[in-house]
Amino acid sequence: MSPPLSRARRRLFAAGAVLLVLAGVGTWAAWPDDPDYRTQDARITVRSGPGGDEPVDLDTRLFLPDGASATDTVPAVLLAHGFGGTKESTYADAEELAGIGYAVLTWTARGFGRSGGQIHLDNPDYEVRDAQRLVDWLAARPEISTDGPGDPRVGVVGSSYGGGLALLLAAQDQRVDAAVPMATWNDLANAFLPESTGRGPVDGVFKKTWAGLFFGNGAGVGLGALGDSAAAPDPAALAGAALPGLDPSCGRFAADVCAAYQRIATTGRADQAAVDLLRRSSPAGVLDRIKAPTLLVQGTADTLFPLAEADANARGIAATGTPVRVAWFTGGHDGGDGPQSDRDRVKFVMAQWLDHYVKGTGDAPATSFTWSRITGFNALDRGVVTSGYSDPAYPGLAGTGSSTVTVAGPAQPVANPPAGNPAAISSLPGTGGGLSSFVNGVVSDLPGQHARFTSEPLDRPLDIVGAPTVRIRAASPTGEAVLFVKLYDVDPSGTATLSSGLIAPVRLTGLPADLAAAQPVTVTLPAIVHRVEAGHTLRIAVATADQAFTTPAQPTVYTVGLPGDATAVTLPTVTGEPIASPQVIWRYVLVALLAAIVVGLVVVVLVVRRRRNRHDSSVHxxxxxxxxxxxxxxxxxxxxxxxxxxxxxxxxxxxxxxxxxxxxxxxxxxxxxxxxxxxxxxxxxxxxxxxxxxxxxxxxxxxxxxxxxxxxxxxxxxxxxxxxxxxxxxxxxxxxxxxxxxxxxxxxxxxxxxxxxxxxxxxxxxxxxxxxxxxxxxxxxxxxxxxxxxxxxxxxxxxxxxxxxxxxxxxxxxxxxxxxxxxxxxxxxxxxxxxxxxxxxIVGESPTVQIEVSDAPAAVELLGKLAGVRSVAVDGDPRQLVVDTNGTARSEVVASLVRAGIGVERVVPRRRLEDAFLALVGESSSGSGDR
Amino acid sequence: MTDVQAGAAVNYRAARTLPIRAEWRRQWSRARTRWALGLMVLLPVIILIAFQFDSTGDDDNGGGEFGSLIDLATSGGLNFTLFCLYVSATFLLVVAVALFCGDTVASEAQWGSLRYLLAVPVPRARLVAVKLVVALGYSGLALLTLAGTALAIGTARYGWEPLRSTVANEIAAGPGLLRLLGILGYLAVVLLVVAGLAFLLSVTTDAPLGAVGGAVLVWILSSILDQITALGFVRNLLPTHYSTAWLGLLSTPVQVDDIVKGVISAVVYATLFWSLAFWRFTRKDVTS
Known part of the structure; x- marks a missing residue:
């Protein structure tokens, strides 16, 4: 019986399988929606330079949302790329912005890709003026909304190099309606020549690895909190260095920028001229001119432009009353785009910001401060998992509160290795996104080259949000010392974690040779977001050489100690409200699902019971x-x-x-x-x-x-x-x-x-x-x-x-x-x-008799004439006759045959049941089919 | 209810047919049940013995952050248990659950005893429900046996130590045990998908091997597809996609987002499969 059944079964399963496959394929195919925008590539010649008369060709691409027209205008966004990138590196971000209704103008900055000109490092006369001319160009487009003649509704968004441009453009051109600079600098001189006791870039310690990566034009600077992960530089941008007629030592860098770099990189020190040049490319001096509401997005895993840069920008812009919002995310030049939850948060606040200040829709966004903290590793994709927090106002790097933890330790001699080699490794610039390596202890201090001061185990967990400070003393036979101060979180098993690989370089001068005479200095450590668990200890390490920085070439032995036997490390804290992760919705989904299943079960049981009760149980x-x-x-x-x-x-x-x-x-x-x-x-x-x-x-x-x-x-x-x-x-x-x-x-x-x-x-x-x-x-x-x-x-x-x-x-x-x-x-x-x-x-005797005779034909003829015989048939064997009588006794039939001289061998009575049954089986001895 | 029982033999009550205890004994009488459970005892013992031969060889299995679970396996009873679960969750437990749930109805069909149970009559829905409950009971028992044995011998050998992992700080033994129970719970939920599929196949086919093998095969296929990142979003729909989300319970604070999604996925699949199994079995003509 199985063939028809299994056919039905197969059909059922085939249908199920087909449905599943269709659903899968359908989802897959439908996922990347058709673009709801169109793009136009154009080479735009702008006139800029100090006199505004030097033409340069910019390679641009305009994303226009579908439906944008002269009668139905849309606001615009200028989207600037990171250093070493091109307009292609911002493609994904542009798509998203176009998707939410903005005309997005992306372009390759001068000195990169197919654009002309030289790199002036976001110089107000060059890159910034280029961008102003692009604003002019947007104002002339009929599809773009305007505030007045020649004044389009436009926001400027950019990350890193693009972020610097966004700030400088907002300061220089009041037509900008909102700015969203991400992972960018406040003072380029400070960023490349940091000094953590507040002495300024002339005495700064040169961040040689990052600077080299930039100058070499090959850095993974395609960072964008918007999901721009094009870390690989455009080949065309690299090809620029080989263009004929260019100075091979400077590539596409402008001569003054190139010369300044060469001077700093050679000595590891910056002269005032170089600092001035870098400051011209920095928002630091022009923040008071920024009137466009600014959303500052900065990464916590960023050894190039740490949180302090955004902090300085925020303070400078807010000082004139311009709305500023600060958002930190777990990522940056070291950490990449960060985990999905952070990207989503940043995208959300950015869209909110632009929608209100550029598009003019939505309520005024809050100016609350949001940040996120690494809470562990994701078990599935091996990335980090973060939790978001928010606080009503941006507290700066000193936090809303602070804790102190006492570290102690004796004065220790530390050796400065000749030519800075071997050196500790605190970060790996340019590797882009290897956050886990920092959390997992790639960081190493070399024996003999660092001093350690350790705290007692913490009795309760501590959430550091901001820049810790510590006071140290140092002595040097040369009177000078370059040191790196680091804050480690040490777990009970001894594994030390340096949050995001961030360290504080200090250059101390006028030091005595004897520590007893040394004055304490306050070192501001880089701002971090880090939770120190209860039971962990804090360690302040003061080290000499670090691979990321240029350090004095002369071998020296310094002495490093605390102001006393022990000193307090001040740790800023912020008690934020946790931001509900959108993932929480799944918990409600789960609860709803379980409830639905329970309800479904109850309904099924009730229906079955009711049907059973209604079932006819009457007895026939x-x-x-x-x-x-x-x-x-x-x-x-x-x-x-x-x-x-x-x-x-x-x-x-x-x-x-x-x-x-x-x-x-x-x-x-x-x-x-x-x-x-x-x-x-x-x-x-x-x-x-x-x-x-x-x-x-x-x-x-x-x-x-x-x-x-x-x-x-x-x-x-x-x-x-x-x-x-x-x-x-x-x-x-x-x-x-x-x-x-x-x-x-x-x-x-x-x-x-x-x-x-x-x-x-x-x-x-x-x-x-x-x-x-x-x-x-x-x-x-x-x-x-x-x-x-x-x-x-x-x-x-x-x-x-x-x-x-x-x-x-x-x-x-x-x-x-x-x-x-x-x-x-x-x-x-x-x-x-x-x-x-x-x-x-049924079995009873039937009137049929089976007779075996010696002469069948004669017998048939004879019996056919007999009155009591209904029918005679030959049954298989020619001598076998089947005789159907009409009630005539069998003896009569036999007597007749014998009388006629026909020999009777055998007479077998047949029964009805056998008749019936044999008739059936005889018809088809193999049964009536394989049922 | 009395009229529902109308005409029944004396002392016959539909709701009392095939008592869970009878079905539990019926399954216990089978050698494969006892072998499967025995293996759950044996595996931790074998692993423990294997660790005794450890020649401190640098045996990095390339499991990234979680490969260190292997290195930490001998650091305490909890870690040893965790390791035993880690190595068996992807296959051994899957096979065991598929065996308990895939074999239960199909083997009765194969022996021909199914039709006699139905002629008792054990109402079909009751037969399916009791069989399912007992199969799930044995599956849970297997999981607990494995974990219990591992915890017992691991603690005896390596001591009652905090739960360690490289992804987070060590967790004190007490809370560590709770985490372990959480992991067991999550594993049990994920394995419901296997249980559901195996059971559906079990009521569909008369070949126990087909049901068990089919469920394991689908599981493996899903695991393979899950490795193909090009599938993108579709991977989230695979029943095995969240099968390792329990690792999130090792971090502090625990990461439950993927676990919640994993539970949703497992519950949806299991409900679907079981509903189909009930629907199918209560309607089909039993021909075996």
Whole structure:
């Protein structure tokens, strides 16, 4: 019966699989939406320079949202790229801004890519003036909204080099409506020549690795908190260095910038002229001119432009009353774009900022300060996980509060290695985004080259947000020292963590040779966001050489100590409100899902119960005492009719035989009786109860259908017990002894069923069917596999069983078995009943006689003339005749034949049942099909 | 309810058929049940013995931040347990759960005993529910056996030490045990997907091996697809995508975002598979 079923099953599964695949592919295909903007590339020639008359070609691309037109204008955003990038590096950010309704103008800054000109480091006369001319160009575009003639609604957004431009442009051109500078500088001189006791860039310590990367033009400066991860520089930008006619030592740098770099890099010190040049490219001096509301985004993992740069910008701009908002994210020139949660937060605040101040929609954004702290590693993508916090106002780098932790340690000598080699490694500029390496202890101080001052373990966790300060003393035989002060978080196992690889370089002069005479200096450590867990200790390390900086070449031994035996490290803190991660929504989704499942379950249970209660449980009055009544049973599998129409009944005390060739539909009928299969049509009543799969009345039926089914690893007895346990009925009801007696397995009941012969299993199965002495016993081919004495015994058992009101239904394809066992018989063939009734009646003598004669033709002729003979036929063997008499005695027929001189070899009476059955089997001896 | 039982044999109650205890014993009687559980005891023992042969070889399995779980395995009973879970979560436990849930109905169908249970009659929904509960019970038992054995022998051998990992600070033994229980809980939930699929296949096919193998195969296939980052968003829909999110429970504070998503994914899949299994089994013609 399996082909039609499994076809349906396959269909179901195929449909399911197809659906799944379609859903998957559909989602995948639909994910990257069609762009909702168009782009126009153009080379725009602008005139800039000190006199505003030096033409330069800029390679630009304008992103226009769909629907932008002269009648439906849109606000604009100037999107500037990072150092070494081109307009291509900001493509993804431009797409997003265009997606939220801005015309975005991206361009390659002068000196890079396919734009002309030389690099002047965001010089107000060059790069900034270029950008002003681009604002002019935007003002002339009909699609762009304007505030007045020649004044477009425009914001300026940029990261790093682009961020510097954004600030300088906002200071220089009042047409800018909002600025979003990210990961950028306040004072370029301070950034490249930092000094943490506040002495200024002339005494600064040269950040040689970063400077070299920039000058070499190959730095991974494509940073953008917007997801600009194009760290690889445009090949065209690199090719610039090889253009003919360029000074090979300066590439596309302007001569003054190049000369300044060469002077600083050679000596490691900056002269005032170089500092002035860098300051011209810095927003520091022009912050008071910025009237455009400014959103400052700065990274906590940034050794190039640390948080202090944004802090200085924020203070400078806010001083004139211009709205400023500060957002820190876990990323930067070292940390890359940061984790997704930070990117989302930055994108959100930026869109809010631009929407209000440029587009003119939405409420005024809060000026609250937001930041994030690393809380661990993401288990799935191996990135860092951060938690966001916010505080109503930007507190600066001193925090809203502070804690002090005392570090102690004796004065220690530290050696300055010759030519700064070997040197400690605190950060790896230009590797871009390897945050984990900093947290995980790549950082190393070299023995003999650093002094350590350690605190006691903290008794409670401490959230540092801002720039810690510490006082140290140093002595040097030369009177000068370059030192690096670092704050480590040391866990109980001794692993030291230097937050983001940030260190404070100091250059001390006028030092005594003896520490006792040295005055303490206050060192402001770089601002960090870091949680020190309870039980951890803090360590202040004061080291000499560092790979990222230029240090004195002369070998010297300094002495480093604290102001006393111990000193307090001041650690600023901010108690912010945690920003709910958008991920929290999934928790609600989960709760909703679980609730939905519970509700669904309850509904299903209620519906099922209601349906069951509504189910017709009335007893058919006529059949109340009839063990089994089958009416018009029909079962169709697909287009195959297994049972066409079967009606019969089994009454108390009867042993009914269901007789038919293999495949006549007997087993299908029995399956329906057992509730294994649903009939296509027709009803079955058991003791008047309509029978459906699982009807309780089935518990009054014992069955053997389609052979035994046992747990092969259990003994016969254990199987019977396991079966009875499944009925949930009391053990006393089972009558195991009686069943075992019938099974007649003797000691074998304790053997595993898998060792049984076919016949033994069959007997065990019959015993199982008789457990609890059910009122109706249904046995499918019960004698299959039994030997003759057992068959004889089984017949007796069944006959006996049908006494005291019980009934038995036996199916068989063997005529003899039915004849000898049953009181009644139902003959089925091809799914329909051929004959039924009492065996005696059906088996009774029929008027047909089989006669074997010596001369068949003569006999046929003779008998054909006889009055009492209805028909004569030759049956296979030419001497065999089948004679159908009309009530004439057999003796008469034989006498006639003998009288005519025809020899009679044999006379065999035939019975009705055999007639019927042979007729069936004769027609198709292989059964009526493989059903 | 009495009319629902109309016509039933004396003492027959549909709600009492196939008691959970009977089904539990039915499964316990099978050698494969005991072998599977035995293996859960044996595995930590084998690992422990293997560690005794440790020749301090630099055996970095390249697992990144979490490869260090191996290095830390001998630092205490909790870490040893964590390691045992780590190595068995991706395959051994999957196979065990697939075995318990995939074999349960299909093997009855194969033996032919299913039709006798249905003729008892055990209502089909009850049969499925009891089989499922017991299979899940054995799956949970396997998980607990593995963890319990590992914790017991690991603590006996390496001591009751804080839970260490390189991703976060060490966690004191007490809270560490809670984290471990959390991890067990999450693993159990993730394995519900396997349980669901195996069970669906179990009621669909008469071949127990097909059901068990099918579920394991789908799991492996999903794991492979999950490695292909080019699939992008589609990966989030894979049942195995969040299967290692329990590592988030090792960090401080615990990261539950991926765990929540993993639970959602597992619950959705398991509910879907089980609903299909119920729907299918309560309607199908039992032909075996």
């Amino acid at each position: 009055p006529e059949y109340a005492d009839v063990p089994l009544r089958v009416d018009g049973l029909r079962k169709v599998y697909g287009d195959f009719v297994a049972v066409d129409r079967v009606d019969f009944e089994v009454r108390r005390g009867q042993v009914v035989g269901l007789l038919g060739p293999n495949g006549a539909g007997k087993t299908t009928t029995l399956r329906v009786l057992m509730g294994l299969t649903k009939p296509t049509a027709g009803q079955v009543h058991v003791f008047g109860h309509p029978l459906v799969p699982g009807s309780p009345v089935l518990s009054r039926i014992g069955a053997l259908v389609e052979g035994p089914g046992f747990l092969p690893h259990l003994s016969g007895l254990a199987n019977l017990r396991a079966y009875w346990a499944a009925t949930g009925r009391p053990e006393a009801d089972a009558q195991f002894e009686r069943a075992l007696e019938i099974a007649g397995l003797g000691a074998s009941v304790h053997r595993r069923v898998k060792t049984y012969s076919h016949g033994m299993r069959q007997r065990l199965a019959i015993a199982q069917a008789m457990l609890g002495l059910p009122e109706l016993l249904v046995l499918d081919e019960p004698t299959d596999g039994l030997d003759p004495p057992q068959i004889a015994e089984m017949r007796r058992v069944l006959k006996r069983y049908a006494t005291d009101g019980r009934a038995v239904l036996v199916s068989s394809h063997l005529l003899a078995e039915v004849e000898q066992t049953c009181t009644h018989v139902v003959v089925v063939n091809k799914g329909a009943i051929v004959a039924s009734g009492q065996v005696d009646e």
